[in-house]
Amino acid sequence: RKEVEQDPGPFNVPEGATVAFNCTYSNSASQSFFWYRQDCRKEPKLLMSVYSSGNEDGRFTAQLNRASQYISLLIRDSKLSDSATYLCVVGGPSGSARQLTFGSGTQLTVLP
Amino acid sequence: DAGVTQSPTHLIKTRGQQVTLRCSPKSGHDTVSWYQQALGQGPQFIFQYYEEEERQRGNFPDRFSGHQFPNYSSELNVNALLLGDSALYLCASSPGRGITNEKLFFGSGTQLSVL
Numbered sequence: 320r321k322e323v324e325q326d327p328g329p330f331n332v333p334e335g336a337t338v339a340f341n342c343t344y345s346n347s348a349s350q351s352f353f354w355y356r357q358d359c360r361k362e363p364k365l366l367m368s369v370y371s372s373g374n375e376d377g378r379f380t381a382q383l384n385r386a387s388q389y390i391s392l393l394i395r396d397s398k399l400s401d402s403a404t405y406l407c408v409v410g411g412p413s414g415s416a417r418q419l420t421f422g423s424g425t426q427l428t429v430l431p
Numbered sequence: 432d433a434g435v436t437q438s439p440t441h442l443i444k445t446r447g448q449q450v451t452l453r454c455s456p457k458s459g460h461d462t463v464s465w466y467q468q469a470l471g472q473g474p475q476f477i478f479q480y481y482e483e484e485e486r487q488r489g490n491f492p493d494r495f496s497g498h499q500f501p502n503y504s505s506e507l508n509v510n511a512l513l514l515g516d517s518a519l520y521l522c523a524s525s526p527g528r529g530i531t532n533e534k535l536f537f538g539s540g541t542q543l544s545v546l
Contacts, residue, residue, distance in 0.1 A: 323473075353534075362521060362537035363474065406473050418464075418487055419535065421473030 320345055323422040325407050331428045336397045340425045342390040342407030351410030352383055354392050356403045357424065363406055366392075397429045433458060435524050435538035443544045444512050452507040452541045456524030462486075463505040464535065465497060466521040474521055480505050509543075517545045 325342045332338050344352075352369035367374065369381040369390055380393040390407055407422040436455045444450050456463050462481045466474035476489035480499035499505045503524075509516055519542050523535035 327471075362539050363535075364537070365534055368534075418476050418479065418489070420476070421466075423471070423473045 321422075322346060322420045323407055323409050325422040325425050327423060327425060329426040329428055331430060332397055333430050334397055334399060336429075337393065337395050338397060338427065339394075340392045340405055340407075340427075342392075342422055344388050344390070344407075344409045344420075346409070346411070347385075347388060348412035349388075349409045350412055352390050353408040353410075353419070354379075354381055354390075355406040355408055355421070357406055358403045363421075366405070394427075397427075399429050399431060402427055402429045435460075435522055435536050437520075437522050437538035437541050439541060440539070441542045441544075443546060445546050446512055446514060448512050448545075449508065449510045450512060450543060452509075452520050452522075452543075453504070454507070454522030454524075454538060455504045456522075457536045460524035460526045460536070461503050462525045463499060463503065464523045464525070465505070465507045466523060466537075467491070468519040468521055468540070470518075477507070512545045514545050517543060519543075 323344050354366040355363040356366045357363040367376050367381050369383045371383050373382045378395045382391045404424040404426045406424045409420050411418050435457050438453045464479040465477040468474040477491050478488040479486045483499045494510045496508045519540045521540045522538045525535050
């Protein structure tokens with residue numbers, strides 16, 4: 320089983336749609352959680368951190384369910400510029416040099 | 432303020448050759464991590480450097496080695512290249528003092544093709 324699993328997609332949605340991505344992780348001792356965005360042939364960029372209480376940044380909402388080891392990202396009112404690959408990222412247990420483990424990514428295309 | 436810079440941007444090598452990739456971290460960052468991203472996959476952690484020492488290593492063979500210099504810049508060396516080493520190699524920096532590498536800032540990567 321992969322440490323971080325995501326539905327690869329692709330998700331093709333019309334502008335204005337709401338789309339949700341899911342991610343599961345295998346290590347229950349994981350301490351930190353993120354969503355990164357990666358445009359085609361570019362570097363990943365941090366989109367948002369994910370907290371147990373859930374957090375929102377404009378049209379983006381992230382949720383964490385530690386009991387189910389499940390992370391989600393909701394994008395409302397999709398824009399053409401949201402087209403990208405979304406990477407679910409999990410940080411290891413507490414201790415020195417926690418490394419990040421990336422999922423394989425979910426590809427989103429927003430259509431006009 | 433320059434972000435993370437990597438060189439070269441593209442590289443073509445043949446099997447068995449050796450390659451060196453370079454990275455300068457974002458200003459104020461002292462910790463550098465290297466990742467390998469194969470096509471269609473997420474980045475895979477290779478290793479992390481802090482205070483000129485390798486602090487953590489992912490599941491990569493000894494053919495992959497690195498170095499960090501006093502100015503925090505870093506090199507990734509790969510010996511005896513295999514076709515499977517073809518990938519985008521990403522350098523990421525953080526101000527984590529080797530403690531955590533959360534909220535990474537990535538360079539634009541070096542695309543390595545092994546023929």
